[in-house]
Amino acid sequence: MSQVPNARVEAVYFSSAGGETAVSSCLSAPIAIECARTTTNDFCRSPTADTRHPKRQAENIVYAHPFSYHRAGSLLEASELLQQLGEEARLIAGGQSLIPLMKMRMVRPSALVDINFIPGLSEIRCSDGQLRFGALARHADIEESDAASSIPIVQDCAAGIADVQVRNQGTIGGSLAEADPSGDWGAVLLTLETSVRCSRPSGERTIALDDFFKDAYTTVLGHDELISEIIVKQPAKNSAGAYLAFKRSAPVYATASAAVQLTLGDSDTCKDVRIVLGCVGLTAIRAKEAEKTLREKKLEKKRIDSAVEAVRAAAEPQDDMRGSADYKRVLIAALVKRAIGIAARRARGEQVEAGHEYVGR
Ligand SMILES: Cc1cc2nc3c(=O)[nH]c(=O)nc-3n(C[C@H](O)[C@H](O)[C@H](O)COP(=O)(O)OP(=O)(O)OC[C@H]3O[C@@H](n4cnc5c(N)ncnc54)[C@H](O)[C@@H]3O)c2cc1C
Numbered sequence: 001m002s003q004v005p006n007a008r009v010e011a012v013y014f015s016s017a018g019g020e021t022a023v024s025s026c027l028s029a030p031i032a033i034e035c036a037r038t039t040t041n042d043f044c045r046s047p048t049a050d051t052r053h054p055k056r057q058a059e060n061i062v063y064a065h066p067f068s069y070h071r072a073g074s075l076l077e078a079s080e081l082l083q084q085l086g087e088e089a090r091l092i093a094g095g096q097s098l099i100p101l102m103k104m105r106m107v108r109p110s111a112l113v114d115i116n117f118i119p120g121l122s123e124i125r126c127s128d129g130q131l132r133f134g135a136l137a138r139h140a141d142i143e144e145s146d147a148a149s150s151i152p153i154v155q156d157c158a159a160g161i162a163d164v165q166v167r168n169q170g171t172i173g174g175s176l177a178e179a180d181p182s183g184d185w186g187a188v189l190l191t192l193e194t195s196v197r198c199s200r201p202s203g204e205r206t207i208a209l210d211d212f213f214k215d216a217y218t219t220v221l222g223h224d225e226l227i228s229e230i231i232v233k234q235p236a237k238n239s240a241g242a243y244l245a246f247k248r249s250a251p252v253y254a255t256a257s258a259a260v261q262l263t264l265g266d267s268d269t270c271k272d273v274r275i276v277l278g279c280v281g282l283t284a285i286r287a288k289e290a291e292k293t294l295r296e297k298k299l300e301k302k303r304i305d306s307a308v309e310a311v312r313a314a315a316e317p318q319d320d321m322r323g324s325a326d327y328k329r330v331l332i333a334a335l336v337k338r339a340i341g342i343a344a345r346r347a348r349g350e351q352v353e354a355g356h357e358y359v360g361r
Pocket residue numbers: 090091092093094095096097098099100115135160161162163166169170171172173174175177178180182183184185221225226227228250251252253254
């Protein structure tokens with residue numbers, strides 16, 4: 001049991017019911033929580049699984065390893081719980097990355113600290129020239145938020161992540177903390193001046209997003225540290241961006257994605273630009289050479305073509321089930337070229353649709 005005062009601690013198991021797992025990705029709903037003060041493996045087995053045959057039994061396991069469940073009521077309580085419960089404890093937000101991994105037993109946290117009940121952590125608001133997202137802001141809330149509509153590239157991203165179920169549960173804080181190289185938020189937010197506010201037992205710190213990701217699935221966050229807020233500086237006048245992600249179907253990650261944010265000056269000069277490539281490296285890649293090709297120059301075809309060449313060189317794709325490295329290099333170049341065009345049109349005041357695109361459409 002936790003020693004944190006006022007912490008609501010409930011040992012839980014995620015049970016099976018009628019042969020189907022009762023695990024809900026909707027962890028904020030109490031339905032997934034049952035008190036069962038036990039640590040036996042019996043609760044990890046489906047009642048319909050064939051328990052006489054060990055091989056089949058193993059094949060049937062899609063249940064998380066037992067863990068204790070702790071509901072935090074504040075940021076401080078959450079970080080203190082993480083500290084007390086040790087290295088094997090994990091936070092849970094939307095559960096859209098963590099629960100599938102737990103069910104496949106690719107991760108086996110000994111304890112989960114649920115932050116869904118911390119008040120005020122889902123807020124999205126504009127203040128002092130900044131757009132501020134609470135860590136628990138769901139992708140769907142961002143998609144529909146009036147505040148977020150002031151930065152079109154943010155809505156391109158939110159509206160296209162996976163399918164509606166994932167968007168309703170998944171959070172912006174969880175996405176950044178997961179640091180999945182195929183995740184959409186990292187690439188998009190790196191084109192903007194973004195910082196991440198973090199909370200730990202010893203206090204708070206704010207980290208520039210450029211310094212946040214260390215490697216695939218690895219950030220600078222300490223074990224007892226959580227993201228509380230994501231802060232994006234409102235772009236300058238005559239700025240706009242576009243995010244294009246190319247994928248096979250809604251519930252899969254993109255094959256490649258391109259995020260471009262630029263500011264136009266007089267006579268169609270590109271005053272400033274950031275270009276970030278997604279899914280073609282171990283982290284999102286800032287294509288700085290490509291940016292240099294465009295910065296302070298007139299946005300014209302030959303310059304854009306040079307920038308696209310530089311993008312091809314910057315990408316570090318790998319062959320995988322989504323395509324060969326060569327294919328992804330061609331794809332990322334085409335996506336960046338289109339994203340530059342859309343960002344420029346938007347910066348000139350045009351309304352242009354952009355976002356996730358699907359094979360065959
Ligand atoms: C079928 C499917 C398709 C998907 N497709 C896409 C896609 O196309 N693009 C995309 O970007 N994402 C995709 N996702 C992932 C989705 O966006 C998740 O919402 C996101 O990756 C994680 O957010 P979460 O709130 O669910 O985090 P959780 O799963 O709850 O947590 C993920 C990790 O982050 C940690 N964590 C959570 N919140 C915090 C916090 N505030 N501070 C510190 N650590 C924290 C947890 O401990 C855990 O390690 C997909 C998911 C699924 C299931």
